[in-house]
Amino acid sequence: MGVWGNRGPTIVNRVDGPYSQTIFDLRIGSVLPLLTSALGKNFAAHLPLSFIEPFIVEEIEKQGNINGRPVALSDVYDMLDNIRANGVSNSRGQLLSDFTSLSVPIFDFSNMIYAGITIMGKMDVFDDRMDAKPAKLLKEAGRKLSELGGWKPKDNN
Template sequence: MDKERAGIQSVEVGFTLLQALGRAPGALMLKDLAFAAGMGAAKAHRYLVSYQRLGLVVQDGRSGHYDLGPAALHLGLAALTRLDPVQLARERLPALMEQMQHTLALAVWGNQGPTLVHWMPSPQTVVAHLRLGDVMPLLSSATGRCFAAWLPAATTAPLLQAELQQTHGADAPTAPAIAALQPLWAEVRAQGAARVEGHLLPGTAAFCAPVFDASGQLALGVLCLGPSTRFDARWQGAVHGPLSAWARQLSHDLGHAPAVQA
């Protein structure tokens, strides 16, 4: 069994070159690529010769820089077409539940707004009044705030307008109120998740973190909620930190590459 698990070390070593190219913002010189992969230039060159033959790597004839080749592109596209964000998230929720011990849910953007598509109640505390298929409000729920913060304004504006008119009256101007929400959306984006305490369900607190796909679009939101008396509602606390990390890892595995801050 140990021999079967041993694998081929040279394949694993050489793969670090492909990983380095995948992390780089563009093509790399041999010395820079070898350094990024943690190996000598001569050794890296031998691997790159084989990778060029396979189409995994290409070399610019003028600059000599190396970059990922068409075979790497085809493999990546094949993997992306087989990814189902919701299914992948559902498979990983049990492990998150073991860590969080609070009710979890998944939501996607539907025709009428953020819609709950999967529900995993905590074995310790069950938050009632929410069901699969429920559409969450944009203003008073963590799920709604998460989607409102990351979706294009043109997508969310009609729903925001309808919610504000329900609160302030059908004749009340909504444009100033929508504009006044920008600091809230900015805070959600800065924190990497949305938070509410008692807004939608009295005595309940919640976080919702975004999951992005390879194109950078919001694929789904992962919601964690529980009773305020037992729920850590602090930013970077026992709920927010692990939930955001889980969402970032899932985004990464869906092919999302966060924008590099200047």
Template sequence: MEEMEAQVRLTSSSQGIQSLETAFSILNCFKEAKAPMSVSELSKRMGMPKNKLHKYLVSFTRVGALIQNKKDSTYALGATLIELGLVALQQFDVVKIAKPYIREFGKQLNHSVALAIWSDDGPMIAEYERSDKPIQVEIQAGYRLPLLMTALGKCFAAFLPPAQVQPLLQQEIRKYGLDNHMVDEELKKIRGARVSFRNTPFAGIPGSMSVASPIFDYTGNMVAALCLIGFAGEIDFSQSSAEVIRLIEKADQITNLLT
């Protein structure tokens, strides 16, 4: 955990990518204009030469971030940005909506509770409610989790579209020497039960045991996972236990709020 925090501090204080920051400045210029713009108008607003702007516009158009009107040679924000915005909005909504329920759930059970969402690098802790117990599981928002070595990660591996998780899934299978067939069988069980478990300690992962259940949005897509985290002997991790059943019910309750 300390190593990951150090990496975060290093990343935040290191030099960024100037061209990427410039690219976002161009997109912000379109946002503020609230209307299509020609290269000449954009050049004036940005204070940037047209030939330099042209390279950005070509790339933006290729990836769908901008669209070009061939008739008057103006550019406008494209569908790709709308799609990204909708995904970001969904993730923001689930975190905002789930937060009070996570706090209430954690206090009811006096267990540490986490909410994770999907990021480009895999599952990421978005909210965390610690218990009042003397020995604490400490996790910070932004902490990224392995896909196949955590209950939260297994939830995403089971319920997200295969194309979305396959690269990371295969990478971890190779890294940890896992068996493809056994992984597939476990993910099938998780889909059937709507709950995933980690019942053994794993280096660098807080807590020795955890159980997670998926949360879905109005489209039926998984957008988050709710998790109980603790140590051996603290939580009954059997699938029929009252705590596991309440976890699934709480995840379903948040799902209902999103649908």
């Protein structure tokens, strides 16, 4: 689980499963990048653009490219639109080379993201397709947690 901290998306809770390989690079307190982590993409897609855009621009300027390609702001906006449409973000080999992850937002009563939950696994084991069971279960968990916080889907307002 992650929240927006004073420097960006920050891991605040972590649970390893019975078959997990401990990942020392990602521990509680780690601040993750916006454009190459599933949690970061999740926050970038759901925080107000007026707030998040300076962070995106700064990250683009620092990194220069993602996966060997220059990053255009218009491509980032397209990616964020897709994340909002799918309800889930992913990071396949971008943050850690042999790992993939999915992340969903948790919204509060005002429809503002206040946390994200992320699941991850080895690329050759974890099914990270958007229509696969892990993504569906994660989206349902995010929805239930959001509803517990008073969130109501936009179509029911």
